[in-house]
Amino acid sequence: MNDMYKYLLVILEKGAVPFCYYSNPDYYSLANPNFMPADxxxxxxxxxxxxxxxxxxxxxxxxxxxxYETLIETVSHVKMxxxxxxxxxxxxxxxxxxxxxxxxxxxxSDAERNVILRATAADLPHLSDIVAFLRGKxxxxxxxxxxxxxxxxxxxxxxxKELKKIAEMLSRLYKAGEAxxxxxxxxxxxxxxxxxxxxxxxxxxxxxxxxxYICPAFYHDNEDDTVGDWSSAxxxxxxxxxxxxxxxxxxxxxxxxxxxxxxxxxxKSTTLEVNVPSREQCLTAHVERExxxxxxxxxxTIKPFDKFIAIPSITYNDPFELVIQETWRREVPxxxxxxxxxxxxxxxxxxxxxxxILRKLGTD
Amino acid sequence: xxxxxxxxxxxxxxAFLEGMRLEKFNNVAMGExxxxxxxxxAKSVTFIVTEDCQLRCGYxxxxxxxxxxxxxxxVAKTAIDYILRNRDLFWEKSVVWDFIGGExxxxxxxxxxxxxxxxxxMYQMDHPWFNSYRFSFSTNGLLYGDERVQRFIxxxxxxxxxxxxxxGTKQKHDAQRVFPDGRGSYDAVMKNTPLWLKQFPNAxxxxxxxxxxxxxxxxxxxxxxxxxxxxxxxxxxxxxxxxPGDDVIYRNQLQELxxxxxxxxxxxxxxxxxxxxxxxxxxxxxxxxxxWCGSGKMLAIDSKGTFYPCVRFAPYSMQYKPARTIGNCxxxxxxxxxxxxxxxxxRMQSAAECLDCDVASGCAWCQGNNYDLAATDTIYQRxxxxxAMHKARVQANEYFWTQLANKLGQKSSGEAGCx
Numbered sequence: 001m002n003d004m005y006k007y008l009l010v011i012l013e014k015g016a017v018p019f020c021y022y023s024n025p026d027y028y029s030l031a032n033p034n035f036m037p038a039d040x041x042x043x044x045x046x047x048x049x050x051x052x053x054x055x056x057x058x059x060x061x062x063x064x065x066x067x068y069e070t071l072i073e074t075v076s077h078v079k080m081x082x083x084x085x086x087x088x089x090x091x092x093x094x095x096x097x098x099x100x101x102x103x104x105x106x107x108x109s110d111a112e113r114n115v116i117l118r119a120t121a122a123d124l125p126h127l128s129d130i131v132a133f134l135r136g137k138x139x140x141x142x143x144x145x146x147x148x149x150x151x152x153x154x155x156x157x158x159x160x161k162e163l164k165k166i167a168e169m170l171s172r173l174y175k176a177g178e179a180x181x182x183x184x185x186x187x188x189x190x191x192x193x194x195x196x197x198x199x200x201x202x203x204x205x206x207x208x209x210x211x212x213y214i215c216p217a218f219y220h221d222n223e224d225d226t227v228g229d230w231s232s233a234x235x236x237x238x239x240x241x242x243x244x245x246x247x248x249x250x251x252x253x254x255x256x257x258x259x260x261x262x263x264x265x266x267x268k269s270t271t272l273e274v275n276v277p278s279r280e281q282c283l284t285a286h287v288e289r290e291x292x293x294x295x296x297x298x299x300x301t302i303k304p305f306d307k308f309i310a311i312p313s314i315t316y317n318d319p320f321e322l323v324i325q326e327t328w329r330r331e332v333p334x335x336x337x338x339x340x341x342x343x344x345x346x347x348x349x350x351x352x353x354x355x356x357i358l359r360k361l362g363t364d
Numbered sequence: 365x366x367x368x369x370x371x372x373x374x375x376x377x378x379a380f381l382e383g384m385r386l387e388k389f390n391n392v393a394m395g396e397x398x399x400x401x402x403x404x405x406a407k408s409v410t411f412i413v414t415e416d417c418q419l420r421c422g423y424x425x426x427x428x429x430x431x432x433x434x435x436x437x438x439v440a441k442t443a444i445d446y447i448l449r450n451r452d453l454f455w456e457k458s459v460v461w462d463f464i465g466g467e468x469x470x471x472x473x474x475x476x477x478x479x480x481x482x483x484x485x486m487y488q489m490d491h492p493w494f495n496s497y498r499f500s501f502s503t504n505g506l507l508y509g510d511e512r513v514q515r516f517i518x519x520x521x522x523x524x525x526x527x528x529x530x531x532g533t534k535q536k537h538d539a540q541r542v543f544p545d546g547r548g549s550y551d552a553v554m555k556n557t558p559l560w561l562k563q564f565p566n567a568x569x570x571x572x573x574x575x576x577x578x579x580x581x582x583x584x585x586x587x588x589x590x591x592x593x594x595x596x597x598x599x600x601x602x603x604x605x606x607x608p609g610d611d612v613i614y615r616n617q618l619q620e621l622x623x624x625x626x627x628x629x630x631x632x633x634x635x636x637x638x639x640x641x642x643x644x645x646x647x648x649x650x651x652x653x654x655x656w657c658g659s660g661k662m663l664a665i666d667s668k669g670t671f672y673p674c675v676r677f678a679p680y681s682m683q684y685k686p687a688r689t690i691g692n693c694x695x696x697x698x699x700x701x702x703x704x705x706x707x708x709x710x711r712m713q714s715a716a717e718c719l720d721c722d723v724a725s726g727c728a729w730c731q732g733n734n735y736d737l738a739a740t741d742t743i744y745q746r747x748x749x750x751x752a753m754h755k756a757r758v759q760a761n762e763y764f765w766t767q768l769a770n771k772l773g774q775k776s777s778g779e780a781g782c783x
Contacts, residue, residue: 002670026644159538188598239739239740240738240740240742240745243740243742243744245746247712248712248744249712250707250708250709250712251703251707270700270701271700271701271703272688272704272741273702273704273742273743273744274708274742275704275712275744276703276704278703279699279700280700281705320703320706320707323706324706324707327654327706327707327709332484
């Protein structure tokens with residue numbers, strides 16, 4: 001048993017609701033539920049009970065057979081459910097597509113609920129309206145940008161603009177004593193160290209096929225991208241598992257966007273390495289960090305925010321720049337020490353060019 | 365010898381290396397290497413002009429040789445245009461345009477056309493590289509005397525580096541560097557070697573050592589020196605081919621070579637990359653955290669115009685993994701796929717045994733080989749198949765520098781501590 005795991009995510013059917021950055025085409029298209037076999041579910045539940053592991057169940061749009069319901073209720077768990085099951089499971093965490101928010105707001109009256117909102121690039125122009133519309137229907141809202149890996153600079157600008165409006169709303173609510181949370185803004189206010197997703201480190205995912213995955217995104221993207229049989233995976237037999245840890249993430253290790261999910265699936269699908277984020281993921285996290293900083297600054301005279309540690313102002317929006325600059329400080333002088341005298345005059349040029357490269361890499 | 369293998373050998377050796385080699389052997393040529401052109405700060409752009417070769421060398425990492433992937437000129441032209449027009453991405457003061465295969469000289473006509481286009485474009489664009497470029501080749505030497513090759517050499521002589529791969533003695537060379545029918549290529553290469561050394565008197569060769577020919581190491585290095593190649597660069601095969609006991613043969617061969625060097629006073633005039641003044645000391649995980657390999661800072665381009673961080677990530681080099689691309693000449697560099705290479709450091713790809721190793725310095729790795737052999741699709745896992753061989757090399761270096769110190773009348777602190 002890998003003692004690091006705190007919980008397991010169990011995908012109950014192939015068409016389970018996607019709840020984070022990733023997509024699951026089967027969520028929309030599968031008529032047949034393709035549930036996880038009941039005996040596999042039973043084994044997982046027995047294991048979790050024995051090992052004192054918490055379980056998160058990912059539901060699809062189909063109602064589970066009674067036998068499954070009975071099994072699930074025997075263990076400590078959280079249900080993550082699509083909108084159509086939200087009445088059936090009032091304690092479930094509802095996952096909303098942005099265009100479902102209006103319908104959800106109509107019938108929901110629970111202000112203590114945890115809600116996940118998935119917004120695409122097309123939703124960005126009215127993101128603040130959507131969040132405002134959901135006000136009073138959640139205690140904590142987790143916002144996830146779907147398709148983040150292909151967001152353009154203009155879309156990030158739009159996100160920043162909308163996030164500022166949401167921050168203004170939060171500021172007003174906090175000043176009025178209303179303590180709701182919106183992950184991309186409120187989390188960073190409280191954090192003093194990285195609080196990432198930690199997929200594959202603190203939790204593992206089990207697909208309906210009984211295989212282990214780093215997270216649900218890996219399963220839905222490619223069923224073959226497994227870390228092995230679930231029982232072997234949860235026992236700690238995950239190859240190169242150390243690369244999922246912050247200590248092996250060269251960019252993230254120097255970053256203070258502590259709220260960032262540091263999504264290893266996004267990393268893998270954009271840079272081909274689980275431990276190196278894409279520029280888009282870093283830029284997005286730093287937009288959120290900066291607006292969180294401004295939000296906290298606006299609340300600095302209000303309790304309890306007056307006790308919070310200020311978020312420092314920084315000059316970069318992608319910590320990759322910090323790592324590269326450090327590499328250059330270390331490597332270029334070493335090479336230059338053996339360079340001919342006439343080479344040394346252009347080291348200054350290299351440093352200048354370095355700034356230009358970073359700017360170039362920052363443009364689309 | 366007993367003393368050198370005692371428990372305190374490693375720590376004393378580290379101090380010995382730091383304190384003695386760099387200072388007391390300051391005037392010894394062995395272990396001093398000519399700085400690479402432009403101190404290694406030039407951009408390296410590699411064209412994979414063909415994936416075909418006349419030879420089938422036993423240790424070759426190119427497992428996908430074929431006679432159908434040849435670079436069309438239009439692809440090379442598109443890549444050159446992209447590189448020259450994006451000065452802010454390819455900002456270096458100088459450039460090495462490298463041509464590789466398979467055997468690049470099989471496509472000398474295409475190479476000539478590409479080089480003409482490069483020169484013309486650099487001139488027309490008033491590109492800074494026009495005044496600071498080289499064309500570079502690593503060849504098996506079989507076509508070196510061909511008239512078209514010689515015409516190209518005459519045309520580009522002032523900007524040319526050509527290295528012919530010779531492994532050593534005929535026995536050693538022919539053990540690995542063979543034609544498809546199994547015949548050795550030594551005699552054919554030797555026909556062209558005098559002309560090569562006449563045209564490039566300071567040329568160096570790149571030899572490779574594999575398991576079977578380890579016992580031929582010493583005589584091969586001496587043979588290469590006798591051919592007139594004063595700087596001999598030799599690499600061990602990086603792949604997982606080494607067997608128990610190879611490290612002992614390797615160390616013995618190097619120590620015999622060390623004796624030969626000292627007896628014949630060659631330490632002031634000749635060089636062999638196995639001997640180094642800085643190898644075999646512990647490395648600080650913060651200060652010495654750079655990556656060994658330059659992949660990602662280089663650019664390799666295949667016949668389809670696909671970009672790779674190094675030729676070792678191209679499809680024909682991959683034994684187990686999919687090729688790893690970083691863009692193409694039509695859409696440009698994929699900045700996200702380059703990021704892992706640029707932030708890769710020693711600590712994050714090395715196992716604890718490597719980080720804590722007392723003789724870590726000088727232990728090399730190939731990023732492409734690491735990737736191909738890694739347990740997952742990552743460049744962040746260092747292969748350690750040459751570990752015992754590196755340690756044997758460190759011991760041989762200790763032997764060499766100690767013997768040399770004795771000859772030169774200096775006393776080694778390493779010996780004093782161990783005996």
